[in-house]
Amino acid sequence: MSDTAKATRTIPLFPLNTVLFPEGPLPLRIFEPRYLDMVSDCLRHDTGIGIILIEEGSETGPTTQTHQVGTLCHISYWNRRSDGLLGVTMTGDQRFRVLRQEVCDRHWLVGEVEMLPNEPAQSLPEEFIPLAELLERIIGQLDPPFTTMKKRLQDACWVGARLTELLPLDLRRKQSLLELDNPLQRLAVLNESLHELEMG
The missing domain is CATH 2.30.130.40 (LON domain-like)
Incomplete structure (x- = not known):
């Protein structure tokens, strides 16, 4: 087999x-x-x-x-x-x-x-710290179960996953981010997506 x-x-x-x-x-x-x-x-x-x-x-x-x-x-x-x-x-x-x-x-x-294999924890690079800070603010405005989950704001995998779930992105883009195997690439795409949202 x-x-x-x-x-x-x-x-x-x-x-x-x-x-x-x-x-x-x-x-x-x-x-x-x-x-x-x-x-x-x-x-x-x-x-x-x-x-x-x-x-x-x-x-x-x-x-x-x-x-x-x-x-x-x-x-x-x-x-x-x-x-x-x-x-x-x-x-x-x-x-x-x-x-x-x-x-x-x-x-x-x-x-x-x-x-599919789970992504191992990976330290959040300094350039993506603003994304973790944004995620913390978003979670702070929500109700349980989001506010009661264990936060790992120094983990690039965790930050990218939670932001993808919570940001108002097109579902097809969210799906493409789910299919990515590289957490740093996912964060880079999220950075670009945030700039697009800010530009309207």
Whole structure:
């Protein structure tokens, strides 16, 4: 058996209009029956769910075309909300690449995926310290779970991931940043993106 075959697994896929990185928190309100079923199955069997960006289609549509790279998550918190919906917080664990996907008999997407290696921690270069300072200010204006997560503002990987999730960037750009394997290149792209946002 090849190394690639050994690294593959089958996971449920949750297509969303969002991009999530490893260690990132994602609060969700679940109301569609198929996704309530998926989340219940995940909680019952302590398995993960793959969050992946929609390329074509909608979050509530019957069929959805997704991008190829997403993030495997676990459910770190859940509660039954006062409005009757299920509230969950997903936390990213590891990126994956979809090799094949199909709709299962329970009406959600499942994918055969190849797990991608997590990026090791890397010291934040001095030139990117303003990005870490910006991230700290952004997080300070948010609510839990963002304000309660462990901050690693000296880690280039962590800073780039959280900024990509939180900045108002085009989703396709966020996806391209998720697919990058170089955290310093990701920070350089974020620097350029911030200049574009400032220029309007």
